[in-house]
Amino acid sequence: MNRVELRVDLARVTSNVEAVLARMAPADVLVVIKDDAYAQGVEPVVDAALRAGARWFGGIDLPSAVRAKRRAGERARVLCWMTVGGDEAEAGLREGLELGVGDADYLERVAEAAARVGAPARIHLKPDTGLHRNGVRPEQWPDFCARAAALERQGAVEVVGLWSHIAEASDEDDDAARAAFDRAERIAREHGLDPRVRHLAASAAAWHRPEFRYDMVRIGAFCYGIRSAEGPGIPGIAPSATLAARVVRVDGSGVLIGVGSLDGLPSAAGGRIRVATPAGPRLLERVDPFDSVVAAWPGAAIGDEVIVFGPGDRGEPTPTDVGEAIGTVGEEPLLRLTPLVPRVHSS
Numbered sequence: 001m002n003r004v005e006l007r008v009d010l011a012r013v014t015s016n017v018e019a020v021l022a023r024m025a026p027a028d029v030l031v032v033i034k035d036d037a038y039a040q041g042v043e044p045v046v047d048a049a050l051r052a053g054a055r056w057f058g059g060i061d062l063p064s065a066v067r068a069k070r071r072a073g074e075r076a077r078v079l080c081w082m083t084v085g086g087d088e089a090e091a092g093l094r095e096g097l098e099l100g101v102g103d104a105d106y107l108e109r110v111a112e113a114a115a116r117v118g119a120p121a122r123i124h125l126k127p128d129t130g131l132h133r134n135g136v137r138p139e140q141w142p143d144f145c146a147r148a149a150a151l152e153r154q155g156a157v158e159v160v161g162l163w164s165h166i167a168e169a170s171d172e173d174d175d176a177a178r179a180a181f182d183r184a185e186r187i188a189r190e191h192g193l194d195p196r197v198r199h200l201a202a203s204a205a206a207w208h209r210p211e212f213r214y215d216m217v218r219i220g221a222f223c224y225g226i227r228s229a230e231g232p233g234i235p236g237i238a239p240s241a242t243l244a245a246r247v248v249r250v251d252g253s254g255v256l257i258g259v260g261s262l263d264g265l266p267s268a269a270g271g272r273i274r275v276a277t278p279a280g281p282r283l284l285e286r287v288d289p290f291d292s293v294v295a296a297w298p299g300a301a302i303g304d305e306v307i308v309f310g311p312g313d314r315g316e317p318t319p320t321d322v323g324e325a326i327g328t329v330g331e332e333p334l335l336r337l338t339p340l341v342p343r344v345h346s347s
């Protein structure tokens with residue numbers, strides 16, 4: 001085994017996605033594969049999600065979305081919600097991606113790109129519903145819809161979706177966002193648009209609040225078994241990724257394991273989490289650049305395996321436990337890992 005590796009249990013990804021699909025039905029589920037599928041590898045994750053029955057993938061960045069589309073081919077629709085500029089839009093369209101559009105100027109760039117490609121761009125329009133991050137403001141929304149409808153009549157675009165994003169910080173804010181979303185839909189329809197795929201919610205709101213599901217939900221965290229920070233466990237879902245490190249030195253002061261802050265293990269985790277050793281959970285005392293110190297146990301030997309985080313089967317913390325220990329979310333311990341940490345997939 002490597003000094004350190006991130007093991008990805010693809011059967012777990014499949015069962016997580018199955019649990020998500022069952023919970024969200026009849027709404028469709030878009031499996032979010034941004035950030036190299038939450039650091040777990042776009043291609044194997046797409047395969048695992050397809051086995052569960054996923055039919056939609058999506059992400060922020062063009063490269064992850066292109067990789068997902070190439071892997072899934074005609075088996076899935078893929079949405080990229082944050083391409084930048086006409087060139088990226090054109091590249092995405094040539095790959096068969098659907099594009100998020102939350103800006104009037106960008107709508108024109110996408111229509112021009114579609115003309116160069118020679119086929120209508122399938123787009124998902126985004127009204128701003130309160131987050132003030134990339135979305136058309138309410139006062140501009142009617143004109144934006146009128147322009148999209150005109151471009152649709154010309155055959156430049158096909159408005160297939162309507163979407164926005166919510167903060168999931170408070171139910172009140174989310175409810176206000178939902179009301180804004182419904183208003184935006186009414187206005188879009190008044191302008192002759194017929195967005196078939198309406199999607200607003202991510203993992204937490206979609207799981208707990210059915211009224212947020214509309215036609216589709218965009219689920220990242222829960223597909224990888226990452227529960228919300230300070231949130232409850234989710235039945236049927238467990239972390240798919242395990243960070244395992246080998247003991248590289250044993251001396252009087254402690255046991256050194258082969259993962260450090262330069263691999264992306266947050267140094268703030270030192271003194272705050274208990275990792276799983278062959279003798280049971282032990283304090284992770286300190287994170288250094290190249291290695292980390294774990295409280296000694298009797299009989300510790302070079303080559304022993306220590307689980308830093310994982311599903312919890314051996315008493316290790318989950319990614320969200322680690323996130324909570326250092327005051328952040330469960331995605332963070334995964335997304336910080338550098339590409340130099342080998343990913344090892346099993347099914």
Ligand SMILES: *Cc1c(COP(=O)(O)O)cnc(C)c1O
Pocket residue numbers: 032034060081165201202203204218219220221222
């Ligand atoms: C990341 C992301 C999601 C997925 O969020 P999770 O909480 O991980 O499920 C959904 N929608 C958008 C726009 C995102 O950027």
